[in-house]
Amino acid sequence: xxxxxxxxxxIFSAAAFLxxxxxxxxxxxxxxxxxxxxxxxxxxxxxxxxxATAKYWLDHHSAIDAGFGxxxxxxxxxxxxxxxxxNVLPQPQQxxxxxxxxxxxxxxxxxxxEFAVRTFVGTSYWLSGHPVELFAExxxxxxxxxxxxxxxxxxxxxxxxxxxxxxxx
Numbered sequence: 001x002x003x004x005x006x007x008x009x010x011i012f013s014a015a016a017f018l019x020x021x022x023x024x025x026x027x028x029x030x031x032x033x034x035x036x037x038x039x040x041x042x043x044x045x046x047x048x049x050x051x052a053t054a055k056y057w058l059d060h061h062s063a064i065d066a067g068f069g070x071x072x073x074x075x076x077x078x079x080x081x082x083x084x085x086x087n088v089l090p091q092p093q094q095x096x097x098x099x100x101x102x103x104x105x106x107x108x109x110x111x112x113x114e115f116a117v118r119t120f121v122g123t124s125y126w127l128s129g130h131p132v133e134l135f136a137e138x139x140x141x142x143x144x145x146x147x148x149x150x151x152x153x154x155x156x157x158x159x160x161x162x163x164x165x166x167x168x169x
Contacts, residue, residue: 034060034061035057035161035164036057036060036165037057037058037059037060038056038057039057039161039163039164039165040054040055040056040057040161040162041054041131041160041162041164042160042162043160044157044158045069045155045157046157047153047156048071048152048154048155049067049069049070049071049076049153050069050070050071051067051069051070052067052068052069053065053157054067054159060084060086061083061085061086062083063084064081064082065079065080065082065102066078066079066080072108074108074109076107076108076109077107078104078105078106078107078118080102080104081102081103082100082101083100083102084098084099084100084124085098085099089123092125094128095125095126095127095128096126096128097123097124097126098123098124099124100121100123100124101120101122102120103117103119103120106118106141106153112146114143114145114146115143115145116141116144116145117142117144118142118153119140119141120137120138120139120153120154121137121138121139122135122136123137131162131164132158132160132161133159134157134158135157136155136156136157137153137154137156138152138153139152140152140153
């Protein structure tokens with residue numbers, strides 16, 4: 001038995017409507033926001049690159065992060081605009097868990113300075129009741145000089161926040 005075009009459209013429309021209602025209920029139930037604007041943290045990261053990291057929050061979802069350290073034996077520097085989603089992953093009983101993605105320029109000071117655009121996706125976990133953010137990120141780096149290569153960056157790290165007010169709910 002085949003369904004007519006009108007019945008298929010009706011079934012599809014009803015399923016889409018019910019899915020939208022269910023999704024909006026889940027999204028409302030899990031509305032979680034990140035740290036407040038103006039919060040600033042510094043820390044360390046290990047990977048590519050390894051060194052110091054800092055992050056300044058523009059609002060609950062966006063931040064600017066930067067890092068300076070060593071990558072493949074050379075000094076490296078990066079700065080990124082980062083956007084966080086706090087309601088994608090199920091929230092743990094303690095702390096706050098989010099995913100993020102971002103992009104920004106990357107310089108590596110080898111024999112000739114290399115310029116690249118770094119893109120990445122990561123996850124961020126805030127310890128419950130503490131001004132500490134743990135993170136892990138990975139993504140491609142698009143080298144714009146010396147042959148235009150594409151390679152991967154990835155790091156894990158932690159930041160301590162000095163003016164922390166805690167992730168909001």
